[in-house]
Amino acid sequence: MNVLYATLGFLGIYAYVSFASLLWGGIDRKLVARMQRRMGPPLLQPFYDFLKLVSKESIIPRDANKFFELAPVLALATSIALLAYTPLGFEPIFGTKGDVILFIYLLTLIGFLRVVGAVSSGSPYAQIGAQREMIILVSREGPMMLALFTILWRLSDLGVTKPFSMGTFYEHNVWELGTPMSVIGTVVLLLVFLAWLASEIEVGYFDIPEAETELAEGTMAEYSGRHLALFELANAIKAFVSASLVVAIFFPWGLSGYIGLTGLPAVAIDLLFHTLKVFAVLFVSMSLFRAVTGRLRINQAVSLFWTRMLPAAIVGALLLAIDTLGVVA
């Protein structure tokens, strides 16, 4: 692969995803506001917020150590690195064998860096937020990984060139397994993924680490100015990327094949169509979820994951596996 083209394409994707994810922030706020019978902020409000934060002074607590300033930079860097492995309607640029595992590591790393930044700030609110973030991080990854690896294992069985990679989802579609069992199993896993997505972007039930009315933004309590702007951008990109994963697994259809386009126009059309699908997934998992639920207590959220989502993931995995094991028919 031409290094120059890859680099340029990567920068283009970064610019596009930053724009799209911040735009989604505006759309989300407007939609939720309309659901609550409010006018809501202008559509471009996240951009204004971002620009304002970048231009403002960043206050660093006296007791903070170096990681306080480093964490937002690293978080944004991680989210940019993540983009290289994110399926955006076409195979990831740097896609290779087993990149799904790297993808999940990087996604978790953003959460971890938030914790590092919060702990370094020395604020009690941030520390409670960090504790909560760690607890919920541990509980949400289990069911999600089980679901993800089941699907990958099942798809690898059909014969793919690069097993356990993001490209797998574009070679085979999980719905095309076809048997009734696998369809039911896939629906169950889709629900698990939607819950994981809501927890990953911390809305509704899972707005626990940031809990504005309890902890005054929790992990983000001490951040301001440029550092907060970096975190906000990293979080927005993270939301887009996490939703991209769900879209890539469950809705991997493209438009270009039907229209008969090739080359750059095909990429552009697929990217736009993918963005629409991401917005649709985020609408269900973020806007609707935020409008109809409140925040849970940390123990309730954890038990939701261990006693509801994990069994659901196991059931879904078994339903998918039963076909190949030959237990039924």
Add this chain to the structure above:
Amino acid sequence: MNGKLEYWVKVPVGPIHPALEEPEKFIITLDGERIVNVDVKLGYNLRGLEWIAMRRNYIQILYLAERICGICSFSHNHTYSRAVEEMAGIEVPERAEYIRVITGELERIHSHLLNLGVVGHTIGYDTTLHLSWLARERVMDILEAIGGNRVNYSINTIGGVRRDLEEKHIRAILDMIKNYRNEVMPKIEEIFLYDPTVEARLRDAGVIPKRIAIEYSAQGPTARGSGVKKDVRYNEKLSVYPDLGVKPITPKEFTGVVKGDVFDRMVVRVGELWQSMELIERAIDQMPEGKIKAVPKDNTLLFQLKKAEGEGIGRYEAPRGELIHYVMGQKGKDVPAKWKMREPTFPNLFAIARALVGEQVADVPVAIASIDPCLSCTDRVAVVDANTGRKKVLTERDLLKLSIEKTRELNPNVKAKPEVVGVGCPRGGVL
């Protein structure tokens, strides 16, 4: 606090915190997410009201009492009026009592809707906030129509009310009640009685057992939510309330159990919304014709009060609980010798602080919001005490001067001289 290793974290909630509408400090000692101790610090919202009142006459205090709190503005000036009426032996016409009941219950509806929204907001359920505050607009419009203002309606005066209810007002009120019954209340009930999220968060949070509620003298919905049948309107046979058939509402009638948690307090509030609407309808039904003021002119009233001597106590069930005003008159002066009030928030705050021990930090904001704290009502007594132990009393003029100097310091472009001009009321009187 025994000899074991301590990993306790002290978290200050307040004085400025997103969960609190007003400044107040709770120092919460935490062991992980569990609360070990709660320390309440009051006094951030001090305005020296009693001191100001000693420089105003009886009628001017009415307007001061109204501004103690923006939510229960009617309750304060109603209770103050009752205290003065008792002191001076003024008989209130019956129609005025009915108008007071109607205004008071309208205020209760708006206060309870506000609190239901605030509780929804503290558990991150903002849709409930916007729903109930939207509904609240309607009752505030009605209050504006009958009183002239949305917040400080100043409908009350000593010995009666200042405005009569006209036919169109009554029609508007009945319209509003019909709308609430059919459209608002089903939604409110669905959220606060049957929604799984709300139930998961509010059940077993901030539990005040009945014994603690009695011991700490909790008031209003906080006490009734714990199963204490305590309602001034009912227990004291206040004004015309017995004719209207008022009863203390406990969660037992709605859910069958009394646990004394945040959920039960919300159930009590939902029940009281129904009750208030019923009371208003009955009051409109039974309201007799007649005059609305015992003494038609204010200067005659002041003259009469000047001759009065002795003490008077007014009690009223404000939306948050029992409100007490105490007035002591002095002969030959139109300024009371003493004016003192006790707000429901004060006992409730300590009851909730006691109840929070052993619970989770996530329950703190919602538990505090559930007693509907009104800190501007509560902060009252001034103690001027520097670190050196020296006492210094600032006069009104000093405070104004300091504030002007501060403004100039912050914004040097202000050209005006730091001069105290137009300081409100006539001076004099004693502390």
